[in-house]
Amino acid sequence: MTIKPTIRVQHEDFGLQAEVDLLSKGKPDVGAVVTFSGLCRDDGGALMALELEHYPGMAxxxxxxxxxxxxxxxxxxxxTAIHRYGKISVGENIVLVIAAAPHRQAAFDGANFVMDFLKTAAPFWKREHGKDGAAGDWVAAKDADDAARDKWQ
Structure with a gap:
């Protein structure tokens, strides 16, 4: 049987436990499930929200x-990989990756691999919105993200 990933790009929030259940319930060979939830952080108290855009279809x-x-x-x-778009307030979910495998290491590695490539290869852009309500510049790519991706080569 061919395993296909569940991929969604959506404006609405997601529920972690509901997504884990959809992926793992009724699969007796699953021995490990690893989740990663990326949240909008306040960047030392300076941010109110992030605005996320994507290239529909290509993302x-x-x-x-x-x-x-x-x-x-x-x-x-x-x-499962879910990425939100739109204006996301501090503390809200941005991205969810869930990897299910027979053993923990494969699940951990799979989730890490997906996140490292999502950060660098998927067409998403983010702009910071400050507590003063002003929209900032679009956030530039980080060398650390490229280095994390490159370790998988």
Whole structure:
């Protein structure tokens, strides 16, 4: 049976436990589930929100490509990746990655792999909105994110 990733780009929030249940319930070979939830942080008290934009169609296609690679490379039994867009307030969910595998290391590695590639390869952009209500500049890519991705090469 071919495992396909569940990929969603959506404005609305998601529920972590509901997504874990959808991915893992009724799969007796799943021995480990690793989740990563990325939240909007306040950056030392300066931020009110992040504005996230994506390239519709291309974002989902790239996320699917990354998910397929992770499933094949780590022998995952299931993978979910959800990325939100729109204006997201401090403390709210931005991204969720869930990797299910027979053993913990494959699940951890699969989730890490997906996040490292989502940060650098998927077409998403973010702009900071300060507590003063002003929209800032679009956030530039970080060298540390590229280095994290490159370790998988």
């Amino acid at each position: 989902e296609a790239e996320m699917t490509r990354i998910g397929d690679l992770a499933i094949a490379r780590f022998g995952l039994l299931g993978l």
